[in-house]
Amino acid sequence: MALGEFDLIQKYFTRPTPQAVLGVGDDCALLQPAAGMQWAISSDMLVEGRHFLSTVRPERLGHKALAVNLSDLAACGAKPVAFTLALALPRVDEAFLAGLAQGLFDLADAHGIGLVGGDTTAGPLNLCITVFGEVPPGQALRRDGARAGDALWVSHPLHGGLGDARLALEAFRGHVSLDGADFEAVRTAMEQPQPRVALGLGLRGLATAAIDVSDGLVGDLRHVLRRSGVGAEIGLADLPIGPVLARQPQQQQWQCCLAGGDDYELLFTAPPAAGAAVQAAAAAAGVGARCIGRLTAEPGLRLLDAQGRAVPLQLQGFDHFAAGA
Known part of the structure; x- marks a missing residue:
């Protein structure tokens, strides 16, 4: 018998979450920030064919989905606390889900954080994670603090x-x-x-x-x-x-x-x-x-270059809408 949505969540994505007052299984997660801390929150989406290839192992996909979000917290100087997962699947493949969950939770355990909620639905393979971190007021790393001479x-x-x-x-x-x-x-x-x-x-x-x-x-x-x-x-x-x-x-x-x-x-x-x-x-x-x-x-x-001469390279960072599929 194929797994339904809630059985899927219970089997592969429900674990104890000491970071949460209330975690997976309710309409909302309840998180309590540490005294004197500010929340740092970021979301990233991975879409098959644009952010990852269909040949990627599910363990690695689970790892990367969380890693790219934790990287945003790192850039802010924030300590990770918890995350949510929104997952679209074209079909229920239990071997894929087991591998995905393993890669996801192996990295989560390495950083001492728990999955506290999210959503699952049928659709093209897509993972969207939101991470929550803590940072003391005034200590967050930002993009607007660079100064000439740095x-x-x-x-x-x-x-x-x-x-x-x-x-x-x-x-x-x-x-x-x-x-x-x-x-x-x-x-x-x-x-x-x-x-x-x-x-x-x-x-x-x-x-x-x-x-x-x-x-x-x-x-x-x-x-x-x-x-x-x-x-x-x-x-x-x-x-x-x-x-x-x-x-x-x-x-x-x-x-x-x-x-x-x-x-x-x-x-x-x-x-x-x-x-x-x-x-x-x-x-x-x-x-x-x-x-x-x-x-x-x-x-x-x-x-x-090594002699201090300007090199006229034409380079541009990746743009999700300008880039080809």
């Missing part, structure tokens, strides 16, 4: 770099050829991004502005520049590029690293004197951090 930083995996997720997509599309080990390395970066929550918490009081790199470094940086009323210079030789992408032609490296998207690293600014503290925060979080440039009073973004 250093520009980006986090990265200890043994990798930016652009690997985009390289994996190009391999799936048949635009580049990778051997088995290289393909699996970049595929993992694409399908199982690691939200930099610990780093976000460590940057409270250090970073002047922050954003997560979801739609490409250049595109996301422009949001910060616009909100803060500043410009920036990036040293192309300073970009963190991992070993797999480094074996590609230079133009491919720059395209993937600067405009690839799906990295879910933190791009942030800090005063030049805070460099040692930033590195200490990154080390404590178990990630790398690289200073890739500086902010300027002059508006605009300039990409510079």
Whole structure:
């Protein structure tokens, strides 16, 4: 007998939720913020064919659906508390649901958070998660605090770099050829991004502005520049590029690293004197951090080679409505 909506929720998505006064099973979840804290709330949607391929393993899809939302909390310097899930399914596939729930809850357990509500319906495969986090008043990392003279930083995996997720997509599309080990390395970066929550918490009081790199470094940086009323210079030789992408032609490296998207690293600014503290925060979080440039009073973004000469690259971050299906 096929599972109905409420049986599906009970079997795969109902667990004890100590973070909630009232969790799954009622019309609303009831959450109690810690004394003196502000809520940080963000939602993200993953749609099959646009945000993930139909070949992705359900465990990895569950992981990524929550990871991209936790990345938003990381960029705000917020501690995750709980999340909701709205799920559309073309059909009830219990093997798929078991894998999806495993990936989702494995990451939730790693961050000590619970699923407190949501919805399920029939339709094209689509996952929408809303995350709730806490941050002390005045300590949230925002996009509008960058100042001319600040250093520009980006986090990265200890043994990798930016652009690997985009390289994996190009391999799936048949635009580049990778051997088995290289393909699996970049595929993992694409399908199982690691939200930099610990780093976000460590940057409270250090970073002047922050954003997560979801739609490409250049595109996301422009949001910060616009909100803060500043410009920036990036040293192309300073970009963190991992070993797999480094074996590609230079133009491919720059395209993937600067405009690839799906990295879910933190791009942030800090005063030049805070460099040692930033590195200490990154080390404590178990990630790398690289200073890739500086902010300027002059508006605009300039990409510079190792000799400080401007490089006229035409790059643009991902746009869900401008991009093809």
